Amino acid sequence: MDYEFPKEFDLIVVGTGVVESILSAAASRVGKRVLQIDENDYYGGQWASFSLESIIKSKHHKKDYGGNESETNLLRFGNDLVSLKNIAHKFHMTSNNTLEEETDKIENEEQPKENKWTEENLLKLSRKFNIDLYPKLQYARGDFVELLISSNIARYCEYRSVSRILIWFNNRLESLPCSRSDVFANTKVSVVEKRMLMKLLTSLNDKEKHVQNYENKTFKEFLTDKKLTPNLIHYVLYGISSSSDDTSCEDGIEKARRFLNSLGRFGNTPFLFSLYGSGEIPQAFCRLSAVFGGTFALGQQIQGFSISDDKFKSVTLQSQTVEAEKLVLNIENLPARFIKSDKLEYISRCILITDRSVLDSEKEHLSLIFYPPTDGKSFTTVIEMGFLTGTCPNNLYLVHLIAKQNTSPQEDFQHVIDKLFASHVEETSQEKPSILWSYYFSMPETNDIILSDDLPNNIFVCPGPEIDLDYDTSVDKAKLLFEKMYPDLEFLPRAPDPEEIIIGDDNEEEESTDINEEDHDKVINVEQEDKENVISAEQEDKVNVISAEQEDKVDQQ
Amino acid sequence: MHGRLKVRTTEEQKAIKLKEQQKKLDAYKHAMERVLSTRKKDSYDPKSLQISSGILQANPDVYTIWNYRKEVILMKVKESNDDELEGEEKLIDFLEDEIKLTEQCLPSNPKSYGTWHHRYWVLLHHPKPNWNNEFSLCTKYLSKDDRNFHCWDYRRLLVNKIGITLDHELRFSTERLNNNFSNYSSWHYRSTLRKLDSDCVNHELELVKSAVFTDPIDSSAWFYLRWVLSNPTIKKDTKLELLEAFEQLEELEPDCKWVILGKCWLLEQGDLKTRLETYKKLVVLDPLRKGMYMDFIRQAQKEI
Numbered sequence: 001m002d003y004e005f006p007k008e009f010d011l012i013v014v015g016t017g018v019v020e021s022i023l024s025a026a027a028s029r030v031g032k033r034v035l036q037i038d039e040n041d042y043y044g045g046q047w048a049s050f051s052l053e054s055i056i057k058s059k060h061h062k063k064d065y066g067g068n069e070s071e072t073n074l075l076r077f078g079n080d081l082v083s084l085k086n087i088a089h090k091f092h093m094t095s096n097n098t099l100e101e102e103t104d105k106i107e108n109e110e111q112p113k114e115n116k117w118t119e120e121n122l123l124k125l126s127r128k129f130n131i132d133l134y135p136k137l138q139y140a141r142g143d144f145v146e147l148l149i150s151s152n153i154a155r156y157c158e159y160r161s162v163s164r165i166l167i168w169f170n171n172r173l174e175s176l177p178c179s180r181s182d183v184f185a186n187t188k189v190s191v192v193e194k195r196m197l198m199k200l201l202t203s204l205n206d207k208e209k210h211v212q213n214y215e216n217k218t219f220k221e222f223l224t225d226k227k228l229t230p231n232l233i234h235y236v237l238y239g240i241s242s243s244s245d246d247t248s249c250e251d252g253i254e255k256a257r258r259f260l261n262s263l264g265r266f267g268n269t270p271f272l273f274s275l276y277g278s279g280e281i282p283q284a285f286c287r288l289s290a291v292f293g294g295t296f297a298l299g300q301q302i303q304g305f306s307i308s309d310d311k312f313k314s315v316t317l318q319s320q321t322v323e324a325e326k327l328v329l330n331i332e333n334l335p336a337r338f339i340k341s342d343k344l345e346y347i348s349r350c351i352l353i354t355d356r357s358v359l360d361s362e363k364e365h366l367s368l369i370f371y372p373p374t375d376g377k378s379f380t381t382v383i384e385m386g387f388l389t390g391t392c393p394n395n396l397y398l399v400h401l402i403a404k405q406n407t408s409p410q411e412d413f414q415h416v417i418d419k420l421f422a423s424h425v426e427e428t429s430q431e432k433p434s435i436l437w438s439y440y441f442s443m444p445e446t447n448d449i450i451l452s453d454d455l456p457n458n459i460f461v462c463p464g465p466e467i468d469l470d471y472d473t474s475v476d477k478a479k480l481l482f483e484k485m486y487p488d489l490e491f492l493p494r495a496p497d498p499e500e501i502i503i504g505d506d507n508e509e510e511e512s513t514d515i516n517e518e519d520h521d522k523v524i525n526v527e528q529e530d531k532e533n534v535i536s537a538e539q540e541d542k543v544n545v546i547s548a549e550q551e552d553k554v555d556q557q
Numbered sequence: 558m559h560g561r562l563k564v565r566t567t568e569e570q571k572a573i574k575l576k577e578q579q580k581k582l583d584a585y586k587h588a589m590e591r592v593l594s595t596r597k598k599d600s601y602d603p604k605s606l607q608i609s610s611g612i613l614q615a616n617p618d619v620y621t622i623w624n625y626r627k628e629v630i631l632m633k634v635k636e637s638n639d640d641e642l643e644g645e646e647k648l649i650d651f652l653e654d655e656i657k658l659t660e661q662c663l664p665s666n667p668k669s670y671g672t673w674h675h676r677y678w679v680l681l682h683h684p685k686p687n688w689n690n691e692f693s694l695c696t697k698y699l700s701k702d703d704r705n706f707h708c709w710d711y712r713r714l715l716v717n718k719i720g721i722t723l724d725h726e727l728r729f730s731t732e733r734l735n736n737n738f739s740n741y742s743s744w745h746y747r748s749t750l751r752k753l754d755s756d757c758v759n760h761e762l763e764l765v766k767s768a769v770f771t772d773p774i775d776s777s778a779w780f781y782l783r784w785v786l787s788n789p790t791i792k793k794d795t796k797l798e799l800l801e802a803f804e805q806l807e808e809l810e811p812d813c814k815w816v817i818l819g820k821c822w823l824l825e826q827g828d829l830k831t832r833l834e835t836y837k838k839l840v841v842l843d844p845l846r847k848g849m850y851m852d853f854i855r856q857a858q859k860e861i
Contacts, residue, residue: 180772183771184734184738184767184768184771191767191770191802195771195806195810196809199809500564500565501565502564
């Protein structure tokens with residue numbers, strides 16, 4: 001690279017995942033000089049979204065982490081422990097089909113008819129996919145959404161609400177009655193059950209009331225004692241509170257409350273999803289960081305970092321050493337010697353491309369499906385994204401499966417896939433969607449990882465995604481780390497709107513005259529840069545939106 | 558300091574806002590004066606007419622200005638009657654602009670009486686009114702706010718103008734109810750669609766039952782239930798069944814006055830003792846209407 005970074009920063013952030021990006025934004029926001037770098041040439045790390053082609057090509061392993069640390073006295077970033085494992089992808093179409101289709105395709109740009117999908121024409125649409133490594137939803141009244149609003153970062157993203165919630169019950173998919181309108185419109189429960197359910201939901205949502213005498217009991221026992229009918233217990237236990245049979249009463253109620261509390265704010269369900277994929281979220285925070293003067297560099301070759309007197313000193317890039325007071329890095333980039341745990345829990349992940357929705361409906365484009373635990377299999381969360389979420393092309397669906405790993409992703413999801421999908425294109429049944437492409441992997445669960453006591457106290461480590469549906473744990477973690485880093489400073493105060501910023505005000509120059517000339521210039525430059533950043537960022541946003549909309553239109557035509 | 562933006566204080570923002578408001582006010586006053594000073598019986602000032610549309614977009618609730626425009630329209634209608642060659646075409650162009658104006662006024666106040674009335678009035682004077690277009694606009698507005706009773710009123714007027722099937726409207730009203738059943742307008746609209754006969758009365762009863770069980774405190778469904786129950790085709794058995802269901806509901810919600818009141822409607826010709834007991838319960842649960850319930854009790858006692 002030809003350019004040089006300044007020699008010194010207040011904070012260097014290595015990685016662009018959600019937690020470290022929140023920290024980067026928070027530090028820039030209170031005036032710290034931040035350098036955020038990533039070895040990947042994309043944002044997000046384990047939180048990123050990919051096109052179809054890039055997720056297949058991406059190795060998710062950067063390099064060999066072994067050896068020659070001592071030669072240069074530099075610690076190398078990264079470890080072998082925290083990375084995606086068991087990656088396997090496959091196209092599920094027959095090949096002879098492919099050949100026939102190909103000749104047609106050259107002339108005819110239209111999308112193939114049903115059952116005519118081939119590897120080639122999926123890859124042709126590669127860029128219309130935004131495939132999340134780890135899809136996240138957001139509780140409409142959760143900490144994360146509140147943070148987006150209070151810090152004014154919400155404007156950097158667009159959102160869609162989850163349009164329906166389904167639950168697997170009695171060997172089929174049913175819609176989960178959660179709001180008052182759902183309960184009213186539901187035809188599967190009797191009127192008395194409707195009242196019982198509504199009564200329970202209102203009482204659970206009542207924060208004042210505390211449930212007594214259930215300290216050591218499960219949520220299931222609590223529901224059974226309420227004399228609820230079996231189907232209502234199923235809805236509340238596995239759906240609304242997404243719990244298992246052994247979830248404690250306290251936890252179950254807490255989870256149900258979070259769900260119920262977020263109802264009725266945006267849309268019909270309690271959840272929001274960031275349009276164009278969850279990979280947008282870390283970028284929104286990075287953008288705020290950049291607007292407030294943060295320096296960003298992706299695709300960097302980083303040689304390592306140095307420690308002296310038990311303190312982090314500097315990071316060495318390809319040809320330059322940059323010093324900083326503090327270092328923030330994500331767990332992926334932490335050298336193995338600072339990780340105490342030798343075994344990790346994993347999250348099983350599976351991503352599918354299918355040709356129709358699991359439950360056809362005209363207006364549903366984003367479905368959350370709860371698949372309760374059965375026969376020793378974990379609770380599985382399924383998120384089906386349609387065209388309107390901006391994550392897949394028209395007429396196709398992107399399906400994400402998430403569960404705590406028991407054995408391997410394939411085994412963990414086999415029963416769900418057997419029930420919800422037809423496994424091969426040839427055996428397409430009328431109702432079940434066919435799987436066109438599948439991608440399996442294991443995501444390490446790094447939130448409970450134990451770090452070594454030798455870790456210098458000016459290095460702060462950010463975990464990757466955790467199993468929760470939402471970002472609230474990540475926000476808490478970021479807040480906690482920020483408090484440790486800067487105990488006296490405010491965490492992400494509201495950023496001003498562009499119209500509140502004074503551009504080219506005369507007073508500004510008068511005020512600055514007492515600073516010496518060099519500093520003076522700096523002040524003005526920075527101010528102007530920021531303004532430009534704000535404006536160009538805004539414009540970019542609009543362009544993005546508009547171009548995406550246009551694409552949509554073209555597709556629909 | 559690095560990366561600090563200079564931001565306006567709230568005081569400064571307030572001052573700017575106040576200045577803007579003052580400016581708007583002056584312009585508004587000036588415009589009103591201008592329009593009213595040129596208002597005449599037999600001719601109009603095109604500039605004033607243009608200004609008046611600006612006023613209405615800012616504040617669609619000035620009846621005087623709507624009336625001024627109606628006077629102008631009447632002049633135009635007369636003009637077009639005199640001009641046999643191009644009269645109608647000219648009038649249509651003029652009225653279409655008028656319809657567009659009401660559309661521009663609705664976003665600032667979708668519940669403006671004046672705007673909705675003006676729109677209908679214009680269409681009545683329109684040589685070729687497009688009622689179907691109005692109808693889809695109405696549906697659109699109702700999906701944005703299904704408690705806008707102006708819109709429901711308008712819909713009823715339109716349904717009389719064009720042939721819409723009963724099925725379509727029933728489906729529409731069910732859809733709105735599924736969205737939110739705490740809505741007097743959509744229940745009422747449903748009640749205007751048809752005369753209930755013995756075939757459909759049970760379906761309506763099930764629907765409204767579902768609502769009162771889902772949320773017994775919500776009064777809108779109870780009003781509809783009362784109307785359904787007043788239908789003479791309801792069988793005695795059905796009423797008894799419902800009474801039983803209400804007793805179950807009362808067990809779950811002992812403090813809800815609507816459940817007891819619902820029982821009263823079903824008991825009208827029933828056993829006197831039970832009726833007196835229910836009225837007494839209501840006196841306790843709903844002390845604000847104590848006098849009315851006491852009156853019920855007295856009347857019931859008289860019947861003996």
